Amino acid sequence: MRKPIIAGNWKMNKTAAECRELITALAPKVKDAKCDVVVCVPFTDIALAAELTKGTNIAVGAQNIAWADNGAFTGEISAAMLNEAGATYVIIGHSERRQYFGETDKTVNARLVQALKNGFNPIVCVGEMLAEREGGKTETVCRTQVVGAFEGITAEDAAKVVIAYEPVWAIGTGKTATDEQANETIGYIRSVVKELYGAKIADGMRIQYGGSMNAKNVDGLMAQDQIDGGLIGGASLKPDDFAYIVNAAK
Ligand code: 13P
DSSP states (O other), X not given: OOOOEEEEEOOSXXXXXXXXXXXXXXXXXXXXXXXXXXXXXXXXXXXHHHHHXXXXXXXXXXXXXXXXXXXXXXXXXXXXXXXXHTOOEEEESOHHHHHHSOOXXXXXXXXXXXXXXXXXXXXXXXXXXXXXXXXXXHHHHHHHHHHHHTTTOOHHHHTTOEEEEOOGGGTXXXXXXXXXXXXXXXXXXXXHHHHHHOHHHHXXXXXXXXXXXXXXXXXXXXXXXXXXXXXXXXXXXXXXXXXXXXXXXX
């Protein structure tokens, strides 16, 4: 049995004051959750979020991690910095990083290696663009991204990774993949993990759905056998909506 994991990706939202408000409202609403609960906050909110979630069942994540230990990498944040600030999870290879900031399968792999080396719980994002789905390339794209991300990673380390399947056309658009589409592609991703690492790792790996997941569609998505939780954007910014999603994941 895989324990579901619901992670909020706040993206570039919430100042420290707003972070305090959101986490203070959220914590009591999710205290009896049956799934793992994570909030992936902007870098500047991590230390505060870690402080505010102390003694709760909410873990704090970052939205990126540098591949190098330190040095001349303007604008990057290192594993040691994230660790010191209190992050235990990290999102890697989000489609917005790939689309707007030149992230590639190679950089995703380098960041994943660094995250694992430093004991983080990585959430690696994969997913196709609309034209790719319409062109029948969904599986090829997901395969390439998974194989690229896991290049050189041992089975022992791979077992610590969560994959988020986020079809790019469903992100922030209000268009969710149907339950069946999401389940089918996640099942396919699991088969790629099986090819790479065998059945035991594949069956144990948690694979989330992401893309306009909300309080209205969570029940249908979570009822699918391949879907182990969600990576939630917009709906994670509202405590009631996010709490509803968390409490629906059992
Ligand atoms: P939305 O839930 O806003 O569509 O965002 C999904 C996402 O990109 C989470 O990483």
